[in-house]
Amino acid sequence: MESSESEEMLFGGPLRYDMGWNKHDDAFLQLNLRSMVTRLPRLVGTTARLAWEADRAALRLVTCAEIGRGVSQAVGLIAVNRVLGHLLGDGTTAERLTHAGPALAVAGGTAVAGAVLRALSTAGTGQLEPKVERVATERYLSHTANVELEAVEDDEFHKLLDSAQYGAGSARRMVQYCQNVLNALMSLIAAAGVLAVLHPVLLPLLIAMTLPSAWAALSMARRRYISFQVWVQHSRAGSLISRLLISTDAAPEIRVHNVGPFLLHHFREMSRSQEAEQRRLARLAARTGLIAAGWTGLAAGAAYATLGGLLWTGAMALSVGGTAVLAIRTGSSSLENLVLQVNYLHEESLFVGDLHRLCEEAVERAIPVGGLPLPERPETITFEDVVFTYRGKDNKRALDGASLTIPAGRIVALVGENGSGKSTLVKLLCGLYRPDSGRILWDGVDAAEADRQELVSRVAVVGQDFYRWPFTATVNVSIGRPEVPVSRDRLDAAVRYAGAEELIAELPRGWKTLLARGYKGGHQLSGGQWQRIGLGRAHYRAGQILIVDEPTSALDAKAEQQLFEQIRSLADSGQTVILITHRLGSVRAADLIHVLDRGRVVESGTFAELLSDEVEGPKVFRGLYRIQAAQYAADSPAPSVPSGTP
Numbered sequence: 001m002e003s004s005e006s007e008e009m010l011f012g013g014p015l016r017y018d019m020g021w022n023k024h025d026d027a028f029l030q031l032n033l034r035s036m037v038t039r040l041p042r043l044v045g046t047t048a049r050l051a052w053e054a055d056r057a058a059l060r061l062v063t064c065a066e067i068g069r070g071v072s073q074a075v076g077l078i079a080v081n082r083v084l085g086h087l088l089g090d091g092t093t094a095e096r097l098t099h100a101g102p103a104l105a106v107a108g109g110t111a112v113a114g115a116v117l118r119a120l121s122t123a124g125t126g127q128l129e130p131k132v133e134r135v136a137t138e139r140y141l142s143h144t145a146n147v148e149l150e151a152v153e154d155d156e157f158h159k160l161l162d163s164a165q166y167g168a169g170s171a172r173r174m175v176q177y178c179q180n181v182l183n184a185l186m187s188l189i190a191a192a193g194v195l196a197v198l199h200p201v202l203l204p205l206l207i208a209m210t211l212p213s214a215w216a217a218l219s220m221a222r223r224r225y226i227s228f229q230v231w232v233q234h235s236r237a238g239s240l241i242s243r244l245l246i247s248t249d250a251a252p253e254i255r256v257h258n259v260g261p262f263l264l265h266h267f268r269e270m271s272r273s274q275e276a277e278q279r280r281l282a283r284l285a286a287r288t289g290l291i292a293a294g295w296t297g298l299a300a301g302a303a304y305a306t307l308g309g310l311l312w313t314g315a316m317a318l319s320v321g322g323t324a325v326l327a328i329r330t331g332s333s334s335l336e337n338l339v340l341q342v343n344y345l346h347e348e349s350l351f352v353g354d355l356h357r358l359c360e361e362a363v364e365r366a367i368p369v370g371g372l373p374l375p376e377r378p379e380t381i382t383f384e385d386v387v388f389t390y391r392g393k394d395n396k397r398a399l400d401g402a403s404l405t406i407p408a409g410r411i412v413a414l415v416g417e418n419g420s421g422k423s424t425l426v427k428l429l430c431g432l433y434r435p436d437s438g439r440i441l442w443d444g445v446d447a448a449e450a451d452r453q454e455l456v457s458r459v460a461v462v463g464q465d466f467y468r469w470p471f472t473a474t475v476n477v478s479i480g481r482p483e484v485p486v487s488r489d490r491l492d493a494a495v496r497y498a499g500a501e502e503l504i505a506e507l508p509r510g511w512k513t514l515l516a517r518g519y520k521g522g523h524q525l526s527g528g529q530w531q532r533i534g535l536g537r538a539h540y541r542a543g544q545i546l547i548v549d550e551p552t553s554a555l556d557a558k559a560e561q562q563l564f565e566q567i568r569s570l571a572d573s574g575q576t577v578i579l580i581t582h583r584l585g586s587v588r589a590a591d592l593i594h595v596l597d598r599g600r601v602v603e604s605g606t607f608a609e610l611l612s613d614e615v616e617g618p619k620v621f622r623g624l625y626r627i628q629a630a631q632y633a634a635d636s637p638a639p640s641v642p643s644g645t646p
C-alpha cells in the first residue's frame with residue numbers, strides 16, 4: 001500500500017495495512033446474512049454474560065420488560081383485528097361499536113402496558129450499560145498490565161491493543177442493541193404470528209420486502225470494519241501529532257524551533273487522507289442504499305399487489321385485509337429494525353471480538369505466575385554466556401554472550417560505551433526480558449525458572465527513564481512499594497537518602513504537591529530534582545539489589561558526591577548496588593567493575609586493577625578513562641582569554 005509524504009517523513013513508511021481480507025478466513029469477517037443470523041445467539045450470549053457479571057438484577061429487569069412488551073404488542077394486534085372485525089361486521093353503528101368495546105379496551109390496555117414496560121426497560125438498560133463498559137474495560141486493562149514487556153513493545157500486539165480499546169465502548173452499546181434486537185424480535189413475532197394466521201403467503205412477502213436493506217446494512221458494516229482495521233495505525237499516528245501539539249513536554253521546543261506549522265501541516269495531510277477514505281465509504285454507502293431501496297420498492301409493490309389480488313378475488317375478507325395491512329406495516333418496520341439492530345450488534349461485536357482476542361493473547365503472553373523460590377540471601381548472581389536480541393526485524397544482539405558475577409553486598413559498576421548493553425543487562429537481571437540463551441543464576445537457581453513476582457520484589461531500580469508519575473510527591477516516592485501502606489518514616493528516610501529533604505520541604509504543598517505540569521496546582525521539577533525523587537523511590541522500595549542507571553547525569557557536583565557516599569554506606573550495610581555510569585572517576589569506590597563492549601564483558605576488576613598493566617585484556621577501561629582524564633586535565637587550568645579576542 002502506497003504511503004503518503006507525511007507517513008514517509010514522520011513515521012518512515014506506510015501506516016495503513018492491506019491485510020488481504022479477501023483471503024482472511026477469520027469468522028469475524030464472514031459477514032454474510034447466514035453467518036450473521038447463525039451468530040446472533042452467540043453475540044447476544046456474549047453480551048448477556050458480560051451484563052450478568054456486571055448487574056444481574058438489571059439484566060433480569062430488562063429481559064422481562066422486553067418479553068412483556070412483545071407479548072403486549074401481539075395481544076394488541078389481535079385486539080385490533082377483533083375491533084376491525086366488529087366494526088366492519090353487520091349491525092347498526094351503535095351495535096358494532098358496542099361489540100368492539102371490550103377489544104378496544106384490551107388494545108388500549110396493551111398500549112399502556114407497553115409504555116410502562118418500555119420505561120422499565122430503558123431504566124434497566126441505563127443502569128446496565130456503564131457497568132458493562134466498566135467490566136469490559138477492567139478486563140482490558142488487567143490483561144494488558146500483566147503481559148511481558150516484550151509484548152507491549154511488539155507492534156502487532158500493540159495494534160490489537162489499539163483496536164481492542166474500542167471493545168469496552170462496543171460492549172456497552174451492545175447492551176442497547178441487544179435490547180433493541182429483543183424488542184424488534186418480539187414485535188416481529190407478534191406481527192408474523194398474526195400474518196401467518198391471516199394468510200400463508202403474507203409472511204414470505206414480508207421477508208422479501210426486508211431482504212434488500214439487510215444486504216445493504218451488512219455490506220456497509222463489513223466495509224466499515226475492514227476500513228477501520230486498515231486505518232487504525234494511521235489514525236493513532238494522526239492523534240499522536242495532535243497530542244504533541246498540545247503537550248506540555250513538547251511545548252517549549254514547538255515554540256523555540258517553530259515546530260507548530262510543520263506538525264499542523266502533517267496533521268492536515270494525514271487528516272485529509274482519512275477524509276478521502278470516509279468519502280469513499282460514504283459514496284459506496286449511498287450507492288448500496290440506492291440499489292437496496294429499488295429492490296425494497298419492488299418487493300413492497302409485489303406484496304401490496306398480492307394483497308389487492310386476494311381482496312379482489314374474495315380470498316380474503318375486507319376486515320382481515322385491514323389487519324393484514326397493519327400487520328405488514330408493523331412487521332416490515334420490525335423486521336427492518338431487527339436487521340438494522342442485528343447489524344449494529346454485529347458491527348460492535350467485531351470490536352468486542354478484538355477485545356476477546358486481546359485477552360486470549362494477553363493470557364498467552366502474560367508474565368508467568370509461580371516458579372522456583374529464590375534463595376533468601378543469595379551470595380552471587382551469575383550471568384552465564386547470556387545472549388539477548390530485542391524483538392524486531394533488523395535488531396542485532398544487544399547482549400552477545402555476556403558472562404559476569406555480581407557478589408552480594410558489594411558495589412558493582414557496569415561501564416562501557418553507549419549501546420554496549422549495560423541497561424539491557426540490568427533489564428534482564430530485573431526479569432523484564434528473558435535471555436535467548438545462557439542463564440542468569442541466583443546462586444544455583446536459574447532466574448528463568450524462578451517466581452517472577454519474587455524476583456522483581458528483590459530489586460529496586462532507578463533507571464535513565466524512570467517514570468515521572470503525574471501525581472503528588474508522596475505517590476512519586478511511595479509508588480516504589482505500592483502494595484504496602486504509605487509510611488511517613490519510610491518516606492522521610494527515602495528522601496534523606498536521596499538528598500531531597502530540602503526539595504520536599506520547599507515544595508508549595510510539601511508532600512502533597514502535585515508533580516505534573518498542566519494541572520491545577522501542578523509543580524514543575526528540574527531534571528536533577530526529578531532524579532532525586534527517583535532515587536528516593538528506589539530507596540523506598542528497599543529491594544535487596546539497588547540498580548542505579550546513570551544516577552548522576554542530572555545531579556550537581558555536590559549532590560553527586562553525596563550520592564556516592566550514600567551508595568558506599570548502603571553497600572557497607574550489606575545492600576548490593578549495581579551502578580551504571582559514564583563518569584569513570586566515580587566508579588573508584590566500586591568493589592568490582594565490569595566493562596562491556598558490544599554486548600560482552602571484556603574486562604573485570606577493581607579500579608586500580610583495570611588501570612594497571614597487571615590485568616590482561618584489551619584495556620578498554622583504561623582507554624576510556626584516559627580520554628576523560630585528559631579532558632579534565634585540559635579543562636583544569638582555566639584558559640586565559642587574550643584581550644582583544646572577539
Ligand SMILES: Nc1ncnc2c1ncn2[C@@H]1O[C@H](COP(=O)(O)OP(=O)(O)OP(=O)(O)O)[C@@H](O)[C@H]1O
Pocket residue numbers: 153390391392395397398416417418419420421422423424425
Ligand atoms: N527497547 C529496545 N528495542 C530495541 N533495541 C534496543 C532497545 N533498547 C536498547 N536497544 C539496543 O540494544 C543495544 C544496547 O543498548 P543498551 O541500552 O543496553 O546500551 P547501554 O550500554 O545501556 O547504552 P547507554 O550508555 O547509551 O545507556 C543498543 O544497540 C540499542 O540500540
